[in-house]
Amino acid sequence: MISASAPAKVIVLGEHFVVHGARALAASIDRYITVTASLSARDELFAYGRLVRAEHIFNSIDRMVRGRHVKLVVRSQIPNGAGLGSSAALSLASAIAVSKLFNIAPDPSLLFEVSMEAEKHVHGNPSGVDVAASLYGGFVLFKRGELVRVNAPPIRLLVVDSKQRRKTGNLVNRVKKFMDQEPELFNSLVVSADLMAKEGAAAISEGNLEQLASFMNVSQSFLELIGVSTPKIEAIIRGLKGKVLGAKITGAGGGGCIIAIPMPGIVPKTGYTVNAGVAGAYQLNYGNPISGHLNL
Ligand code: PMV
Numbered sequence: 001m002i003s004a005s006a007p008a009k010v011i012v013l014g015e016h017f018v019v020h021g022a023r024a025l026a027a028s029i030d031r032y033i034t035v036t037a038s039l040s041a042r043d044e045l046f047a048y049g050r051l052v053r054a055e056h057i058f059n060s061i062d063r064m065v066r067g068r069h070v071k072l073v074v075r076s077q078i079p080n081g082a083g084l085g086s087s088a089a090l091s092l093a094s095a096i097a098v099s100k101l102f103n104i105a106p107d108p109s110l111l112f113e114v115s116m117e118a119e120k121h122v123h124g125n126p127s128g129v130d131v132a133a134s135l136y137g138g139f140v141l142f143k144r145g146e147l148v149r150v151n152a153p154p155i156r157l158l159v160v161d162s163k164q165r166r167k168t169g170n171l172v173n174r175v176k177k178f179m180d181q182e183p184e185l186f187n188s189l190v191v192s193a194d195l196m197a198k199e200g201a202a203a204i205s206e207g208n209l210e211q212l213a214s215f216m217n218v219s220q221s222f223l224e225l226i227g228v229s230t231p232k233i234e235a236i237i238r239g240l241k242g243k244v245l246g247a248k249i250t251g252a253g254g255g256g257c258i259i260a261i262p263m264p265g266i267v268p269k270t271g272y273t274v275n276a277g278v279a280g281a282y283q284l285n286y287g288n289p290i291s292g293h294l295n296l
Contacts, residue, residue, distance in 0.1 A: 004096035005034040006281035008078040009085040009133035010157065010250045010259050010274075012212070013200045013219050016175045016226060017193035018127040020186075023143040025150070025197045025204070026133035027276040029157070031077040033089040037097035040071035045094075047074040056121035060091060060114050061098045070098060081165040083251020088130035089281075091118035096285050106286045111135060112296055124169045128296065136290055137280020141201045143194075147294045152204040154278055157259050158244060160271035162232050164255020171228050171252040178226045189222050204277075213246025213261045220248035228253030236270070243268045 007028040014024030045054040057072070058065075072094055078086040095114040099106055112128070112135055119126040129142045139150035179186040196215045203211040220237065223229050229249060236258055237247045247260035259276075262268060282290060 001036050001038045002097050002100045003034055003036045004093050004100060004281070004285045005032045006089040006092035006096065006134045007032050007137065007278060007284070008089055009130055010159070010276055011083075011129060012139075012204075012250075012259070012276070013215055014193050014197040015129075015249070015251055015253070016172070016223070016228065017190045018129050018142065018144070019125060019172060019175070020179065020190050021144060022190045022194035023141050023197040024127070024129050025139065025141055025200045026129050027139045028133050028137040028278050028280045029084070029274040029276050030278045031084065031274060033074060033076045033078055033086065033093045035090070035093040035097045036073045037094070037101045038071050039101070040069045043069050045072040045074065047076065056118045057091060057094050059121070060118035061095055064095070064098050064102060064104055064114065068102075070101065072097065079161060081167065081256065082161055083249065083253070083256030084159075085130040085134055085251070087122045088115060088119055089134050091115035092131060092134050092281050096281055100285070106282070106288075108135060108282050108290065109296065111282070122168070123172065125172060132296065133280070135281050136294070137278060137283055139201065139204055139277045141197060145296055147296055148201075149291065149294070150201045150205055152207075152277060154275045155204070155209065156262065156273050157276045158240075158262050158268055158271045158273055159250075160236050160240070160258045160260070162230070162236060162255045162258065164230060164232055166252065166254035166256060168252040171254045174254075175226050175228065186226070189226070193219065193222060209261050210245055213244070216246035216248045216259075216261070223249050223253055230255055233258060239270065240268060
């Protein structure tokens with residue numbers, strides 16, 4: 001039996017706009033999915049002790065297993081449908097566990113491609129930011145097909161779960177409708193979101209959390225404008241006023257989680273804190289440092 005883990009992620013700046021070509025700033029966080037893989041007579045995946053349908057996972061790892069069958073057992077610290085990248089972490093941890101089981105060279109671009117196949121099945125048109133953040137880890141400035149690592153120490157983030165569950169694909173389609181109705185406006189938001197992600201990356205590496213937080217607040221108003229916020233999310237953000245420097249949806253929206261940067265010395269009563277910018281799945285499982293600019 002072989003185990004592998006992959007971390008959850010947060011999108012600090014740029015969700016949705018990244019689908020349309022902007023850069024996004026994302027980070028892996030210290031919440032994990034662990035998959036244990038073993039040879040079996042049939043393909044089966046167990047989560048929380050129950051057999052779960054997961055054809056998309058088995059289809060994605062097909063080129064690694066080559067006709068053999070595996071049993072996957074999943075343990076997760078990541079809520080589903082909450083914007084923390086649980087589906088990407090599951091695909092990635094499965095791909096890594098299977099590559100270890102069959103002694104396949106742990107090439108990060110192969111792991112990225114295999115996990116993206118499963119993500120396409122779940123989301124339709126994923127940008128790849130979830131898989132990239134979970135695989136490479138730390139802070140990453142991501143745009144389709146390209147990733148730049150951001151050199152910054154981990155930061156403490158507050159995560160508040162709205163407990164509203166939703167499907168990423170539906171929200172991505174909603175944004176597409178907004179884009180079709182308001183192409184010029186949408187395009188200007190894509191350009192601004194791209195610049196904010198870049199400047200946000202610079203702010204994180206300089207330790208300028210005030211600057212980062214003000215970009216997060218602007219980003220939240222962009223997400224409200226394109227229709228992926230909810231009254232509950234906005235009520236949670238209002239409730240955090242005076243305790244956080246900045247707060248926004250993370251991930252697709254329509255519910256899911258909010259991330260916030262707590263004011264120094266203040267511990268908000270709601271939510272939980274995570275370390276953002278921890279090691280990604282590749283380092284966790286293979287220990288290889290990945291550095292520099294990467295073409296995916
Ligand atoms: O909510 P999540 O974790 O599925 O976030 C998806 C991020 C989006 O930008 C909305 C979609 C994508 O593929 O980038």
